[in-house]
Amino acid sequence: MKILIIEDEPRAASSLEKIIMQLRPEAQLLGKCQSVSASVKLLRQDIEPELIFMDIQLADGLSFEIFKQVDIQAPVIFCTAFDEYSIEAFKKNGIDYILKPFSETDIAQALEKVERLGQFYRSKDSGSQSSQVLPDLNELVARLSTPSGKTSFLVFQQQKYMTIPTVDIAYFFVQHNATCIVCYDQKVYVLSQSLDQIASEVSEREFFRANRQYLVAFKAIKEVEPFFMRKLYVKLVIETKEKILVNKEKAPRLLAWLENR
Incomplete structure (x- = not known):
């Protein structure tokens, strides 16, 4: 089995390689690429991988751009920390995925699925996988390239309505059954929506639901420390x-959210 790894995080790529070689010691690793350009260059050398593990966000863009430049016949297992709509798109096309942080069990199940479906050693003339995958990938590229989530929130304060840009918000929190916005200038505003509703409306890439009381922005996080009972202190x-x-x-x-953005 000839395998190519496309992953821009060296630690994740090394971990993936180690697990693959433990599970399939007979496998041949064709290389590890960290960018779209490097992947395209290598794939144009007719290396003919039989399986590709591919991260979504690479050093120079989304990995889906590779499909626009190279005719990929091999099955692809995406390694992703993205949300459910992306995962559903992969499922519709018969492409497997593993969520970060991945485990040996995740990779073993993905390998078994690909082997079970008999997708290895496809004829270069079939082209069936590329033709089925590319339309939905193009749509997914467009969706992922466009910022998602609400760009502002409407609040009522001091007898007037005003909009608070999402980019100005450091975090949302619940206090005395009320949901509040706290901006980087430390101004506080009260919202009528619940924290659950807000979490479903903001970009999952930009905000993380730390617990039942806090939803924090990536830009607002200064550092994360280990805490008692294997918790993390943000x-x-x-x-x-x-x-x-x-x-x-x-x-x-x-x-994984902090690392894979």
């Missing part, structure tokens, strides 16, 4: 009234 660039703690179950998701 420190922001502005002070909060209480410690923002992420439980041990959600901690890996936070670290």
Whole structure:
């Protein structure tokens, strides 16, 4: 089995390679690429991979751009930290995926699925996979290239309505059954929506639901520290009234979200 890894995070690429070689010691690694341009250059050399592990966001753009420049016949397993609509698009096209942070079990199941479906050793003349995949990939590229989520929130304060740009918001939090906005200038505004509703409206790439009380912006995070009972303590660039703690179950998701943007 000839495998190509396209991943811009060296640690993730090395971890992926190690797990693959443990699971399939007979596999041949064709290379590890960190960018769209490097991947295109290598794939144009007729290396003919039988399987590709591909990250979504690379050093120079979205990996879907590779499909526009190279006719890929091999099955692709996407390694992604993106949200559910992306995952559903992959499912419709019969492409498997593993969510970061991935485990040996995730990769083993993905390999078994590809082998079970008999997608290896496809004839270069069939072209069936590329033709089925590319239309939905083009649509997905357009969607991912366009900023998602609300760009502002309407608030009523001091007997007037005003809009608060989302880019000015450091975090949302719940206090006394009310949902509040806190901006980088430390001004506070009250919203009528619940935190659950707000979390569904903002970009998952820009905001993380730390716990039931806090939804924080990526730009507002100063540092993250290990805390008691394998929790994580999130420190922001502005002070909060209480410690923002992420439980041990959600901690890996936070670290993957911080790393894979």
